[in-house]
Amino acid sequence: MADITESPEWTALAEHQAAIAGRHLRELFAEDPGRADRMTVTAGDLFLDYSKHRATGETLALLAALAERAGLRARIDAMFGGEHINVSEDRAVLHTALRLPPGEALKVDGQDVAGDVHAVLDKMADFAGRVRSGEWTGFTGKRITTVVNIGIGGSDLGPAMAYEALHDFADAGVSCRFVSNIDPADILGKLAGLDPEQTLFVVSSKTFGTLETLTNAKVARRWLTERLGDDAVSRHFVAVSTNAERVAEFGIDTANMFGFWDWVGGRYSFDGAIGLSLMIAIGGEAFREMLAGFREVDEHFRSAPFEANMPVLMALLGVWYTDFFGAQTRAVLPYSQRLSRFPAYLQQLTMESNGKSVRADGAPVIAQTGAIFWGEPGTNGQHAFYQLLHQGTRLVPADFIGFAEPFEDREGMHDLLIANMLAQTSALAFGKTAEEIAADGTPAAVVPHKVMPGNRPSSTLLAPKLTPKTLGSLVALYEHIVFVEGTIWGIDSFDQWGVELGKVMAMDLAPALTSPEPPSEAPDPSTGALVRRYRELRGRRV
Numbered sequence: 081m082a083d084i085t086e087s088p089e090w091t092a093l094a095e096h097q098a099a100i101a102g103r104h105l106r107e108l109f110a111e112d113p114g115r116a117d118r119m120t121v122t123a124g125d126l127f128l129d130y131s132k133h134r135a136t137g138e139t140l141a142l143l144a145a146l147a148e149r150a151g152l153r154a155r156i157d158a159m160f161g162g163e164h165i166n167v168s169e170d171r172a173v174l175h176t177a178l179r180l181p182p183g184e185a186l187k188v189d190g191q192d193v194a195g196d197v198h199a200v201l202d203k204m205a206d207f208a209g210r211v212r213s214g215e216w217t218g219f220t221g222k223r224i225t226t227v228v229n230i231g232i233g234g235s236d237l238g239p240a241m242a243y244e245a246l247h248d249f250a251d252a253g254v255s256c257r258f259v260s261n262i263d264p265a266d267i268l269g270k271l272a273g274l275d276p277e278q279t280l281f282v283v284s285s286k287t288f289g290t291l292e293t294l295t296n297a298k299v300a301r302r303w304l305t306e307r308l309g310d311d312a313v314s315r316h317f318v319a320v321s322t323n324a325e326r327v328a329e330f331g332i333d334t335a336n337m338f339g340f341w342d343w344v345g346g347r348y349s350f351d352g353a354i355g356l357s358l359m360i361a362i363g364g365e366a367f368r369e370m371l372a373g374f375r376e377v378d379e380h381f382r383s384a385p386f387e388a389n390m391p392v393l394m395a396l397l398g399v400w401y402t403d404f405f406g407a408q409t410r411a412v413l414p415y416s417q418r419l420s421r422f423p424a425y426l427q428q429l430t431m432e433s434n435g436k437s438v439r440a441d442g443a444p445v446i447a448q449t450g451a452i453f454w455g456e457p458g459t460n461g462q463h464a465f466y467q468l469l470h471q472g473t474r475l476v477p478a479d480f481i482g483f484a485e486p487f488e489d490r491e492g493m494h495d496l497l498i499a500n501m502l503a504q505t506s507a508l509a510f511g512k513t514a515e516e517i518a519a520d521g522t523p524a525a526v527v528p529h530k531v532m533p534g535n536r537p538s539s540t541l542l543a544p545k546l547t548p549k550t551l552g553s554l555v556a557l558y559e560h561i562v563f564v565e566g567t568i569w570g571i572d573s574f575d576q577w578g579v580e581l582g583k584v585m586a587m588d589l590a591p592a593l594t595s596p597e598p599p600s601e602a603p604d605p606s607t608g609a610l611v612r613r614y615r616e617l618r619g620r621r622v
């Protein structure tokens with residue numbers, strides 16, 4: 081298979097970049113003020129302004145041609161149709177089936193995917209309803225007031241992010257906590273102050289073989305049984321997994337297990353059973369509204385022409401900066417405190433998916449792949465790292481995300497929040513010239529320090545309000561951005577082999593830290609020396 085970088089479309093983009101790189105957004109807007117209205121797109125409740133990008137109509141046409149060259153249209157159909165596009169694991173990639181509308185059929189590999197999805201959703205809604213109403217009680221008959229989700233990676237970041245985003249919608253007196261790290265400080269901190277009689281643990285793990293999750297679940301089980309006895313486990317532990325055998329081995333009744341399938345990647349899973357803790361907090365109805373939000377963007381993604389397709393446009397602009405401008409990172413800047421975990425969630429979604437250096441066919445990639453995603457909610461970031469965004473030497477394309485309506489407001493704070501967001505996008509794009517700064521009366525020696533170069537690109541996403549539905553749309557948007565970028569680069573965005581070696585090595589290394597005998601072997605001299613230092617610090621023989 082020829083590499084995408086060898087295509088005429090790639091060459092055309094490289095030539096176009098050389099022609100446009102020296103042009104300032106000030107010029108692009110001066111020549112074409114209409115771009116502010118034209119370079120926008122709507123998908124469901126999401127509105128995107130992409131006019132502040134270093135791109136013209138020609139850029140977008142060339143990028144769309146690149147998408148055609150990469151076979152994007154056929155790849156979209158292949159994903160939605162359940163083809164095994166996760167080639168290294170020989171699996172379908174069907175997270176979009178988790179939000180199929182009721183009544184729509186989908187059979188894949190002889191399996192009634194749609195039926196299975198709705199059966200699990202119904203079981204979740206039934207269970208969530210019973211916990212919320214108080215019908216499902218703890219062992220001593222008291223109602224559940226706290227759900228502790230124990231999981232890591234995709235079994236944590238999605239529900240944790242979404243709970244943080246939507247906890248204003250938690251209307252049944254049940255709150256959630258999330259435990260993930262193998263650091264004992266995590267679970268001990270989260271258990272502190274909890275009443276075991278009113279606590280429900282949701283052990284979430286696709287494989288049910290993950291060290292962190294199983295260890296934390298054991299600690300939680302001991303915490304519970306020491307207080308309420310062994311018989312309490314079945315009322316206080318439920319599981320979310322694809323692996324019933326291991327769930328049973330752990331001692332959780334599989335009647336209280338909520339399933340999913342190997343065709344849902346961990347980082348694409350919180351709109352299914354992995355979202356159980358969220359569903360208990362916000363209720364089945366709100367959860368289904370979230371699914372409707374996902375679905376709206378799915379439908380838009382499937383049907384809109386590339387030039388009016390929000391995920392496609394955002395992905396292509398990502399490729400534009402990564403591969404043609406050498407940008408290494410992408411900032412995600414939600415002007416919403418409730419989205420404080422969104423950048424962390426996106427880090428797994430984007431970087432575990434597209435942080436690859438071989439193509440799906442095993443050949444090395446030639447293009448640069450996945451950008452480093454990072455961010456903090458505005459306005460906090462403004463008082464920390466925006467200095468570099470405005471005046472640093474690096475190009476950092478940014479996604480700004482804001483909502484028109486707050487859940488609650490005080491003293492006009494929300495308008496100030498959004499004024500800050502809009503001011504930042506404008507300052508980044510248009511900057512302030514030396515002449516303008518001098519005209520303000522700035523001493524000549526200080527002028528260069530105050531120059532704001534501008535020409536720093538950003539997208540602005542605006543939605544009416546952060547609701548279950550808009551959150552679903554936002555997540556689906558980024559899921560599809562990842563997919564489109566992975567398609568252009570020709571990589572498998574759905575495996576994550578790079579995380580395996582470290583896990584195996586940690587287990588090999590653990591005995592060297594703990595054994596009563598001095599350790600004999602280490603994987604390398606540096607690590608061996610660190611093992612000895614650690615043992616010394618712990619008072620163990622070296």
Ligand SMILES: O=P(O)(O)OC[C@H]1O[C@H](O)[C@H](O)[C@@H](O)[C@@H]1O
Pocket residue numbers: 232233234235284285286287288289290293346347432576579
């Ligand atoms: O859900 P689990 O099977 O416990 O997996 C949890 C996480 O661990 C793995 O190491 C992967 O890198 C993640 O993609 C996954 O989400």
